[in-house]
Amino acid sequence: MDKKVKVGLVGVGGMGGCHFQNYENVKDAELVAVCDVRDDVARKKVGDKNIRIYSSLEKMLKNEKLDMIDICTPSYLHKDMTLKLINDYHVLCEKPMTLNAKDAKKISDAARASKKNFMVAHVVRFMTPYEVLKKEIESKELGKLIRLDMKRISAMPRWSWNNWMMDEKLSGGVTTDLSIHDLDFVQSVLGMPDKIDAYRYVKEENDTILTTMIYGETLVTCEGTWYNYSVPFQAEFIAVFQNGCVKLDNGVLYVNGEEYKKVEPVTEEVDLGINVGNDDGYFKEIQYFVDCIVSGKQPGRVTPESSARSVLLADMVKKKAKLVSKK
Ligand SMILES: NC(=O)c1ccc[n+]([C@@H]2O[C@H](COP(=O)([O-])OP(=O)(O)OC[C@H]3O[C@@H](n4cnc5c(N)ncnc54)[C@H](O)[C@@H]3O)[C@@H](O)[C@H]2O)c1
Secondary structure, three states: OOOOEEEEEEOOOHHHHHHHHHHOOOOOEEEEEEEOOOHHHHHHHHOOOOOEEEOOHHHHHHHOOOOEEEEOOOHHHHHHHHHHHOOOOEEEEEOOOOOOHHHHHHHHHHHHHOOOOEEEEOHHHHOHHHHHHHHHHHHOOOOOEEEEEEEEEEEOOOOOHHHHHHOHHHHOHHHHHHHHHHHHHHHHHHOOOOEEEEEEEEEOOEEEEEEEEEEOOEEEEEEEEEEOOOOOOEEEEEEEEOOEEEEEEOOEEEEOOEEOOOOOOOOOOOOOOOOOOOOHHHHHHHHHHHHHHHHOOOOOOOOHHHHHHHHHHHHHHHHHOEEOOOO
16 A cells, blocks of 8 residues: 555544544554544544544545544444444444444454454553563563452543443443453453453442453452542553562553663643543554554454454453442
8 A cells, every 4th residue: 555544533532532643643544534423522623633524424434535444432332333334444443342242243253254454442452561561471481470460440431422431331331441451451361261250349439340360370350440539540460470570550660670661652641531641552553553454464463353352251250240339
């Protein structure tokens, strides 16, 4: 491909805004159009840039010649939008792929049958600390992984359009919306667990899912929490190996106690209003997807099957989860 990949972005709310600002640095791609049902939000985001604005996906598709669509709409829209686009456009879709395993399988099958590329934007797989952790687990340089404890904490997400994120039927709740980041990472590196246990604690609008997973002799835990007060977003992990430790603590990565090189954000620090940190992963995932299109390769770092497995894992966790809080 000798021309730039022409991109249309659907949904320019919190995460769409984050993708939007990253396109400025992505090579070989040009964001030519955005669409959002909220005209004012789209106009504010686009400002005086030469990017066309539409009020619906249909209007954008009718008026533009696009190569790639980036879906950043609420999660309950991912399935229908993806299935509509998948045979005619390269599709990058925000996580979660969709809200249940049955629909995820439908998308994964359709993506595999299509000649176009499809990838779920599982950004954690592209964040440097997690790339380092994956490398350490797979290389076994520190010996076998004994324990992995992952945590993801946010304020209750009250900032979404029409408050869709607070409705578990629309967002999948704390498991499928938030904890899926870590469940997906674990699943992508270690596969499906031998055994799962989970606890859900919901009290005074604080919502926690705590998952324990057994892989042979390795114990993995993932906590996802939405707190009912204003906490800054926090993601951390500690991985204990036979001969060492990798730890992400307050944004700093340590390998055997030594600080790993600091990762500089790719874009300017901007408050996106969705309580997520600025991270190189957002740029890297988009650049990777564009590079795959340009080189005619399928995005092997996040396959449709693997994303569907993460939705399945989230479903299994929800099914297993014992509600331990009392009303
Ligand atoms: N990767 C991450 O770190 C991360 C973080 C937050 C959210 N997300 C995901 O990103 C997606 C969007 O979440 P968000 O926080 O940006 O939500 P949001 O509510 O802030 O933004 C959604 C946007 O979609 C628009 N929209 C709604 N229906 C539409 C339609 N039919 N056509 C076009 N636009 C439409 C809304 O007006 C809104 O601007 C979700 O799937 C969410 O899970 C990912």
